[in-house]
Amino acid sequence: MQRATIRIARTASRTLRASYQTSAPENLTQSRHGNLPGSSQSPITTQLHFFNSVLEETRIPTFRVLDSGGKVIEGAHLPELDRDFARRIYETMLMLPSLDNVLYNSQRQGKISFYMTSYGEEASVVGSAAALEPEDEVLGQYREMGVLVWRGFGLDNLMAQCFGNELDEATKGRQMPVHFGSTDLHFHTISSPLATQIPQAAGVAYALKRDPNRRGKNCTICYFGEGAASEGDFHAGLSMASVLGGPLIFFCRNNGFAISTPSSEQYAGDGIAARGPGYGLDTIRVDGNDTLAVYAAVKEARRRAIEGNKAVLVEAMSYRVGHHSTSDDSFAYRAKQEVEDWKKIDNPHHRLRKFLESKGWWTAEDEDVVRAQQKKAVFAAFQKAEKLKKPALDNLFNDVYDKLPWNLIEQKNELKRLLAKYGDDWEPWKSEREKFKDSGRNL
Numbered sequence: 123m124q125r126a127t128i129r130i131a132r133t134a135s136r137t138l139r140a141s142y143q144t145s146a147p148e149n150l151t152q153s154r155h156g157n158l159p160g161s162s163q164s165p166i167t168t169q170l171h172f173f174n175s176v177l178e179e180t181r182i183p184t185f186r187v188l189d190s191g192g193k194v195i196e197g198a199h200l201p202e203l204d205r206d207f208a209r210r211i212y213e214t215m216l217m218l219p220s221l222d223n224v225l226y227n228s229q230r231q232g233k234i235s236f237y238m239t240s241y242g243e244e245a246s247v248v249g250s251a252a253a254l255e256p257e258d259e260v261l262g263q264y265r266e267m268g269v270l271v272w273r274g275f276g277l278d279n280l281m282a283q284c285f286g287n288e289l290d291e292a293t294k295g296r297q298m299p300v301h302f303g304s305t306d307l308h309f310h311t312i313s314s315p316l317a318t319q320i321p322q323a324a325g326v327a328y329a330l331k332r333d334p335n336r337r338g339k340n341c342t343i344c345y346f347g348e349g350a351a352s353e354g355d356f357h358a359g360l361s362m363a364s365v366l367g368g369p370l371i372f373f374c375r376n377n378g379f380a381i382s383t384p385s386s387e388q389y390a391g392d393g394i395a396a397r398g399p400g401y402g403l404d405t406i407r408v409d410g411n412d413t414l415a416v417y418a419a420v421k422e423a424r425r426r427a428i429e430g431n432k433a434v435l436v437e438a439m440s441y442r443v444g445h446h447s448t449s450d451d452s453f454a455y456r457a458k459q460e461v462e463d464w465k466k467i468d469n470p471h472h473r474l475r476k477f478l479e480s481k482g483w484w485t486a487e488d489e490d491v492v493r494a495q496q497k498k499a500v501f502a503a504f505q506k507a508e509k510l511k512k513p514a515l516d517n518l519f520n521d522v523y524d525k526l527p528w529n530l531i532e533q534k535n536e537l538k539r540l541l542a543k544y545g546d547d548w549e550p551w552k553s554e555r556e557k558f559k560d561s562g563r564n565l
């Protein structure tokens with residue numbers, strides 16, 4: 123009985139081996155591919171060759187259209203732009219420093235709690251935003267206010283979010299400044315923990331792929347810094363996107379710093395772009411201070427992402443001219459002179475302005491008029507925002523649960539009780555409650 127079983131097992135194994143050997147195609151051994159599991163398209167080679175894009179001669183190049191003086195580089199691919207569109211891009215880029223000046227100083231005067239500037243990265247953010255359609259989904263990191271300015275969010279809404287006043291529709295005074303969000307403008311609310319937006323963007327792109335009404339029409343763009351790309355979520359996000367598909371532009375703003383950590387301490391490879399091919403993504407590195415190069419690169423990235431229903435990676439090289447945020451003094455870790463130099467080297471505004479002037483689309487007078495108008499409009503919005511009240515107090519408890527759970531009901535009642543006891547005649551409660559809409563009486 124036992125011997126019979128062994129005989130049957132031996133016969134079965136011989137048959138299996140035979141069928142495996144005979145079912146393999148004759149030409150397999152002559153194929154230039156190894157048919158190896160996990161990389162069946164890898165050609166077989168006899169060269170003992172190691173690959174590495176860090177080597178000088180194989181570094182990923184940087185795409186550029188304008189030289190540092192705003193002249194089109196010989197042989198460069200100039201994107202199609204008309205006068206009005208090009209002016210709109212430049213005017214949006216001009217608006218950012220105006221906003222940054224006022225909002226940064228507002229924080230310094232204690233009027234808002236926090237702020238982050240876009241100084242130096244205006245070309246990366248506005249150039250990329252201009253290459254998108256208004257319904258494309260945006261998942262930002264935090265330094266992408268320019269996308270909202272481009273999409274027409276409006277100065278009052280920007281100020282309202284930073285001041286957390288009663289006009290702050292999306293975040294209702296419950297978020298830190300610069301944590302914008304707008305459903306109408308397809309701008310997903312910013313969240314502080316780094317890189318969370320990267321796997322989320324893979325999900326958004328996958329949803330677009332599955333939605334018959336949006337497939338082939340819209341894409342997702344996901345902004346992140348080179349520092350955030352050191353998070354595990356970066357790798358998870360790129361891996362998910364490459365396997366699941368869905369139209370997605372990963373846009374890395376490589377501005378040289380993650381707070382005080384320079385990019386040289388962030389990676390030893392060839393930047394963030396080198397990681398794209400590892401995930402099978404079409405990848406380009408672009409001069410992030412050259413608005414037209416960023417615009418052209420993102421336009422093409424968008425086309426590839428939508429037509430191929432896949433993710434694409436763009437790495438925009440720039441320099442963070444401002445401090446990381448109002449909580450940072452960058453001169454503790456970089457020389458003031460270095461920053462002063464970078465304000466002049468390849469300056470994004472200067473390059474685009476010179477290009478516009480060479481086309482006859484912009485004059486010194488335009489510059490003066492537009493700057494003055496913007497300054498006035500920003501200041502007026504700031505003055506309005508600082509006078510408005512904070513959203514009604516009950517917003518503290520709204521919007522998370524459909525029905526308030528017992529512990530929040532308890533907290534709400536406690537606040538009501540304390541307001542009734544102290545709110546009318548005890549400082550600082552008395553003046554504090556007056557800062558809220560309806561003087562905090564709507565609980």
Ligand SMILES: Cc1ncc(C[n+]2csc(CCOP(=O)(O)OP(=O)(O)O)c2C)c(N)n1
Nearest residue numbers: 265314315316347348349350377379380381
């Ligand atoms: C998970 C996590 N770790 C650390 C921080 C603190 N933090 C906020 S911004 C930042 C630097 C990010 O640098 P980068 O991604 O290059 O963006 P940049 O500020 O240069 O635009 C750090 C470390 C955080 N917000 N979340």
Ligand SMILES: [Mg+2]
Nearest residue numbers: 347377379380
């Ligand atoms: Mg950075």
